[in-house]
Each structure stands twice: as C-alpha cells, then as structure tokens.
Amino acid sequence: MVYFDYAATSFIKPDCVYRSVYEAMCYNSANPGRGGHFASVQAAEKIYEAREKICKLFQIATPERLAFFPNTTQGLNVGIKGVLNHGDHVVISGMEHNSVARPIEALKHKGLITCTIVKPDKDGNMEPEQFVKAMxxxxxxxxxxxxxxxxxxxxxxxxxxxxxxxxxxYFMVDAAQSAGVIPICADDVDLLAFPGHKSLYGPQGSGGLYVREGIRLQTITEGGTGSSSELLTQPDEMPDRLESGTQNVPAIVGLGAAADFILDKGIDTISNHDKALCTRFKNGILNMPKITVYGNDTSVNVVALNIDDMDCVEVSERLDKEFGIATRSGLHCAVLAHKALGTLGTGCVRFSFGCFNTTKEVDYALDALYYLINH
Ligand SMILES: Cc1ncc(COP(=O)(O)O)c(C=O)c1O
Structure with a gap:
C-alpha cells in the first residue's frame, strides 16, 4: 500500500514508537499517580516525560499546563466548553473541522452562546484582521x-x-493538521488542541490540550485524579483538573517516543520533506487536464483535488483498488471548509503525505491519476 492519508492518522509510525508502546505495556502498566508504590510512580514519571517532550515541541515552558486526551476532539471540547458561558459570543474560522463547529453549534442550539463565522475567500484564505472585525x-x-x-x-x-x-x-488553535508538520509556537495562544496520532506519529488514543497559565477551565468531566482525594470537588491544579480517570499510559509513552523522533529528526527537516512532496505532486497535476486543485498553499502535507466528471469517492476507490493508493474522499468532517471552497456538493479527494513517503510514491500517484483521467 502507498499510504497518503496522514491527515487522518499516521499509519506508519517510527520503530521507537512501536517499541515504547510494547515496553510501556510490559513494564509501566501500573496506574500512574494512584499509589505510592514504585510501579505507579514510574508510570507517572513516564507520563511527565512525555508531557515535557510535547511542550518542547510547541515551545511551552509549563508542562503541567498540558493535559493528555485520547484525541484532538476531546481537547477542543474541553477547551471550548471550559471557557464559554451563557451569553458569550465566539468567533470561529470558516475553515473549521466539525470537531470545532459541532461543539459550538451544540452550545448555540441550547441558546447559550452566539457565534460569528469568518468567511474565507474561494481559495480558503483568511486574513488576521477578519477575526477582529468579527468580534x-x-x-x-x-x-x-x-x-x-x-x-x-x-x-x-x-x-x-x-x-x-x-x-x-481568548485564542484557541486547532493544531490537528500542523502538529509535527510545521513548527508551532504556543506564545500567542491560550488553548492549543493537538492529536498525537496524526503527524506527530504517536499511537491512536493520544492527543491533548495546552491551557495557558492563569486560565481556569470549567470541567466537562469530573472524577478521580489521584490528588486531593479528600475533596468532593475537582482540584484546581493542572493537569489533574482536566485529566480524570486512568490515563492511557502506553499511548502517552508512545507519543513521548514520537516526540523524541521528531525532535531528533528536526521539525524543519520533516517540514521541508513534506513541502517538497506536496510541491512535486502539485506541479505534476498542473500539467494534467481535467484536474481542479483546491487551496493555494504547499506549507503542509495536504493536497485536495477533483477530476472533472468523476465522483471523488470513485477516484479514491479506484486509486485504492487498482493502484493500492490510500487517500480520503468526501467532506473530511469539515462542512464549513467545503462550503467555503465550493465543494459541499461534490466533496474532493485528499492526498496527505508523511515523513515516510518518497518522491517515487508521489510519481506513482501522478501516473495513477493520469491513468484515471484517460480510462
Ligand atoms: C482540523 C482538524 N481538527 C480536528 C480533528 C479531529 O482530530 P481527532 O481525530 O484527533 O479527534 C481533525 C481530524 O482529522 C482535523 O483535521
């Protein structure tokens, strides 16, 4: 299989991630922070190490402000519902994923908040000033x-x-498609939600939310934290305030190993690699008839297209069945973005590259597309 669906999740992980998940299951399966015994303390230390590594990647100086969750969606919900109160107004971009749009819509539906959506141009661009005007x-x-x-x-x-x-x-960033792909600096961000399982190359079941010092989120989940057990109320201290229940130690330890992989390789090296593949792919399709490309940026690992007269689902299916190429077609859980790009009725085919992809695979995909256009 040629895997071009990294924007959904990374199928291939670095060897160190597989090893660390296995080792965590063998040696760190005690409940972190829930006992004074050696194994529990060691599991807690492993989680803290992972926190520090992710913070290093995002230039965050306070690791305790980063909470781990199973995915980006949970981080987004915790941040959005933790900040907003009855009567508040929120501004979201018109390119948001349903993981932002749906929690906002749910709060709107209950009559709790109002929302303004920043309108992108037809290529999906938005200027910073548009966000201020919408406030x-x-x-x-x-x-x-x-x-x-x-x-x-x-x-x-x-x-x-x-x-x-x-x-x-407050400013919240959904870093689902940038974490591990381009450098991220959390300096101007109050809440940053990220996946571990996409381009950070960690296991599924990993992700999280950074909450800037001084922000006290309302909780949407309460429970055991292993701390302040004498209280019936959720503790204020981070990350315990947001991390109730037993953590997914193998996934978090695996994410820590993935962060090491990225820090060792260098985010700039990975970024340049993905950009080169994206540019090569886009240049290749420019010379082909009948193809429409959406968006006008090659800074990350995503290219979206349609072939005239062909349904996007059919394109993905044929790429898969006839060429063993994995892509994602349809609406990508992003109704707002498709509306902005004019593809709500058709959807499109998304190719998304990762650090294990090669130029040879990109050329193979170009040949496959050329074949589909002509057959
Ligand atoms: C921009 C964006 N936000 C949020 C998500 C949700 O991510 P997760 O599956 O980690 O919850 C995705 C997933 O594709 C995404 O692309």
Whole structure:
C-alpha cells in the first residue's frame, strides 16, 4: 500500500514508537499517580516525560499546563466548553473541522452562546484582521485551525493571537493538521488542541490540550485524579483538573517516543520533506487536464483535488483498488471548509503525505491519476 492519508492518522509510525508502546505495556502498566508504590510512580514519571517532550515541541515552558486526551476532539471540547458561558459570543474560522463547529453549534442550539463565522475567500484564505472585525464586546473566544484539513492552507496564528489579545478575548488553535508538520509556537495562544496520532506519529488514543497559565477551565468531566482525594470537588491544579480517570499510559509513552523522533529528526527537516512532496505532486497535476486543485498553499502535507466528471469517492476507490493508493474522499468532517471552497456538493479527494513517503510514491500517484483521467 502507498499510504497518503496522514491527515487522518499516521499509519506508519517510527520503530521507537512501536517499541515504547510494547515496553510501556510490559513494564509501566501500573496506574500512574494512584499509589505510592514504585510501579505507579514510574508510570507517572513516564507520563511527565512525555508531557515535557510535547511542550518542547510547541515551545511551552509549563508542562503541567498540558493535559493528555485520547484525541484532538476531546481537547477542543474541553477547551471550548471550559471557557464559554451563557451569553458569550465566539468567533470561529470558516475553515473549521466539525470537531470545532459541532461543539459550538451544540452550545448555540441550547441558546447559550452566539457565534460569528469568518468567511474565507474561494481559495480558503483568511486574513488576521477578519477575526477582529468579527468580534464584538461579548466575544470571549476566537477559534482557528492552524492548517486546513481539507486544502492545507496555513493561517497566521501568531498575528491572529496578538490581535485577539488586544481585544481581551481568548485564542484557541486547532493544531490537528500542523502538529509535527510545521513548527508551532504556543506564545500567542491560550488553548492549543493537538492529536498525537496524526503527524506527530504517536499511537491512536493520544492527543491533548495546552491551557495557558492563569486560565481556569470549567470541567466537562469530573472524577478521580489521584490528588486531593479528600475533596468532593475537582482540584484546581493542572493537569489533574482536566485529566480524570486512568490515563492511557502506553499511548502517552508512545507519543513521548514520537516526540523524541521528531525532535531528533528536526521539525524543519520533516517540514521541508513534506513541502517538497506536496510541491512535486502539485506541479505534476498542473500539467494534467481535467484536474481542479483546491487551496493555494504547499506549507503542509495536504493536497485536495477533483477530476472533472468523476465522483471523488470513485477516484479514491479506484486509486485504492487498482493502484493500492490510500487517500480520503468526501467532506473530511469539515462542512464549513467545503462550503467555503465550493465543494459541499461534490466533496474532493485528499492526498496527505508523511515523513515516510518518497518522491517515487508521489510519481506513482501522478501516473495513477493520469491513468484515471484517460480510462
Ligand atoms: C482540523 C482538524 N481538527 C480536528 C480533528 C479531529 O482530530 P481527532 O481525530 O484527533 O479527534 C481533525 C481530524 O482529522 C482535523 O483535521
């Protein structure tokens, strides 16, 4: 199989990730932070090491402010519902994934909040000033993806964050498509949700949320934390405030190993590799008839396209069955983005590359597309 679906999840992981998950299951399967015995303390230490490594990647100086969750979606829900109160206004970008749009819609539906959506241009671009214009005196939170999961456009989170802070609102970033693909600096961000299982190359069941110092989120889950057990209320201290219940130690330890892999290889090296594949692929399709490409950025690992007169699902199915190429077609859980790009009715085919892909595989995909166009 030629795997071009890294934006969904990374199928191939570095060897160190497989090894560390196995070792964690063999040697660190005690309940972290739930006992004074050696094995429990050791499991807790392993989790803290992983926290530190992820923080190093995102330039976060306070590892205890990073909570682990099974995926990005949970981090987004915890952040959004933890910040917003009755009467608040929220601004979200018009390129958001349903993991942002749906929790917001659910709060709106209950009559709790109001929301303004920033309108992208037809190529999926948005300027930082648009976010400010969409804000009003009740705006508590602004949410923007760092990179679109549909077309791969990257948004200037540093500038948006600075402008949002001038208006004294919180800024949340969905880093699902940028974590491990391009450098991330959390300096201008209050809440950063990320997946472990996509381009950070960690196991499924890993992800998290960084919450800036000084922000106390309302909890959406309460329970055992192994700390302040004499209290009936959820502790204030992070990360315990957000991490109730037994943690997924193997996944988190595996994510720590994945962070080591990225730190060793260098995020710039990975980023340049993905960009080179993206550019090669885009240049290749430019010369082909009948292909429409969406978005206009090659900074991340995503390329979206359609072939005239062919259904996107059929394209993906034929790529899979006839060429062994894995892509993702349809609406990519991102109704807003597809609306903006004019592909709500058709969907599109998404190719997303990873650090284990090669130029040979990209050329193979180009040949496959050329064949499909002509047969
Ligand atoms: C932009 C974006 N946000 C959120 C998510 C949800 O990620 P997860 O599956 O880790 O919950 C995705 C998944 O594809 C995504 O692309």
């Amino acid at each position: 009003n005196h009740n705006t508590k939170l602004v949410v923007c993806s760092h990179a679109s999961n549909v077309c791969g456009n990257v948004y200037d989170i540093a500038s948006i964050g600075r402008l949002v802070h001038q208006k004294e609102a």
